[in-house]
Amino acid sequence: MSNRETKTDVILIGAGIMSATLGTLLKELVPEWEITVFEKLAKAGEESSNEWNNAGTGHAALCELNYTNEKPDGSIDISKAISVNEQFQVSMQFWSYLVNSNLLQNPQDFIMSLPHMSLVQGEQNVTFLKKRYEALSNNPLFHGMEFSDEPEKLMEWIPLIMQERASNEQIAATKIDSGTDVNFGALTRMLFEHLENKNVDINYKHAVNSIKRTSDGMWELKVRNEDSGTVERHTAKFVFIGGGGGSLHLLQKSGISEGKAIGGFPVSGIFMVCNNPDVVAQHHAKVYGKAKVGAPPMSVPHLDTRFIDNKKELLFGPFAGFSPKFLKHGSMFDLITSVKPDNLLTMLAAGAKNMSLTKYLIQQVMLSKEKRMEELREFIPNAKSEDWDLVVAGQRVQVIKDTEAGGKGTLQFGTEVVSAADGSIAALLGASPGASTAVSVMLEVMTKCFPEHMKEWEPKIKEMIPSYGVSLMENPELLHEIHTSTAQILGLSEKEQVLVHSLDEEAKVLNEKV
Structure with missing residues (x-):
């Protein structure tokens, strides 16, 4: 002791x-x-x-399909997805404050x-994903989500996954860049x-x-x-x-x-x-x-x-x-x-x-x-x-x-x-x-x-946490404001990301030369 x-x-x-x-x-x-x-x-x-x-x-x-269940009547329950998304927005705001x-x-x-993507195969799953996309994309929290079941578009999004895939395979994906x-x-x-x-x-x-x-x-x-x-x-x-x-x-x-x-x-x-x-x-x-x-x-x-x-x-x-x-x-x-x-x-x-x-x-x-x-x-x-x-x-x-x-x-x-x-x-x-x-x-x-x-x-x-006690889904203006400021402070806006990646690549090239 x-x-x-x-x-x-x-x-x-x-x-x-x-x-x-x-x-x-x-x-x-x-x-x-x-x-x-x-x-x-x-x-x-x-x-x-x-x-x-x-x-x-x-x-x-x-992108997590287990947060959006299909109800017996065929509609999609997005309540869990909304709750998880709002919670993540709270984390992002706090990290932004610290930075x-x-x-x-x-x-x-x-x-x-x-980008976050969901990918499914087979007719039944494609139908589910499309319904999920329709339910989520109308919600301001999931603004910018895209859906595609076209092989050309999917090849553009996920070339590694689409290469050498059977042309008759039913496949669909959603993509969101945020x-x-x-x-x-x-x-x-x-x-x-x-x-x-x-x-x-x-x-x-x-x-x-x-x-x-x-x-x-x-x-x-x-x-x-x-x-x-x-x-x-x-x-x-x-x-x-x-x-x-x-x-x-x-x-x-x-x-x-x-x-x-x-x-x-x-x-x-x-x-x-x-x-x-x-x-x-x-x-x-x-x-x-x-x-x-x-x-x-x-x-x-x-x-x-x-x-x-x-x-x-x-x-x-x-x-x-x-x-x-x-x-x-x-x-x-x-x-x-x-x-x-x-x-x-x-x-x-x-x-x-x-x-x-x-x-x-x-x-x-x-x-x-x-x-x-x-x-x-x-x-x-x-x-x-x-x-x-x-x-x-x-x-x-x-x-x-x-x-x-x-x-x-x-x-x-x-x-x-x-x-x-x-x-x-x-x-x-x-x-x-x-x-x-x-x-x-x-x-x-x-x-x-x-x-x-x-x-x-x-x-x-x-x-x-500016959204504390407030539903972001019901306040699209505040949501937009928070999205913009957190992306800027955390360096998540596209231009800054491209810059970070290009600087990383330049550093790699320099290291290899050294």
Whole structure:
């Protein structure tokens, strides 16, 4: 046991995008509050937020077909798409504020402009996509979306996908140029660097072993220093558990009633990454397809241009996998130790309900590289096996809980905040759209946990996020204003993007000459 003990206002567990966002918001609103961060790994953004563990889509529902379901009457429900898009606009506004205030520099290091596309095959899917396009393109949030089922136009949009494709194949796509690729790993690291400059006490290689309530209403954490092996005690008025897949175990240790009867189901992802620069150069978009029957929404196949360390990459996936770990750097016992008396029946019910999902995941794990190549060839007909390598992505833990709509043991696909009734502790669980909606989700945490402060904080929040409390869909003028200013500040307008790319190309040529 170490003699190190601290008392602080706020403890953030996990150095991912969620803690980075909450810490940054609080430092702007109440700079005098003391904040301490504990992260088990050696640096920030190494788990779910890392650029190789995160699709980086900048989820704005521009291309993800699972956010727009077809109703029994054949109409398309776009309510989820609207909600996700509005949440992403909130993130964009906050990042713009940070760049504009010189709290973050070089936005092109974490965000790039990139078309978002949906691609479908077969008559039924083409009909669905056209209906989806008609429902979305009339909405100001999705202004500028185009639809085409003409091979010539598709060849112009996605040459790599259209080459050597059978001429009689029914295929259609939508395209919207206002999409983005976001490097959440880079953004997380930049935000933690900023927090360090604001005197936030960041402790890497520190694992939280236990959380308990003290008699005076504070939270006491036992934290193991991974380097020295000593255990330290730290207390705080408010604790945020933002440890990705690791959050469920810590929520259970807190003992709050709101964390009872909640389970977690881990799903891992495998991407294929292209190692041939000539192939990479032929594709410039994020192209999302339709999930196979029985596949979880996070396994929607997509062919993505990515910008990682200022280098253009091409990734395809994700192929789902199963591992009992809740974190990539987790333990093989994570799943079994998450089963408690209060969530046992919920977990058993989920297991019985999701036999097809379990079967699907096992099949995915067993896939050979050639089988994965066959799936890739649905996107790139002439893909060559030697051009592609496998990369294991991050672990995601889907929430399992009892719901009115789904009954006992319902598998939830999304991001959820669980907080104590008195607002003294909150945990973030779940997966996609996750990182893209971090700012909205952290504002939700603040509303639940600091209701007494929200009124006094509101003017500052509105300065950071002009659309706070307002529906952008119902205010097209404000939406246009925000789109224009965020594009300009974040360097997303087309001319600036072309300039950034041409400067990058020039730099490459110079490097090669040197």
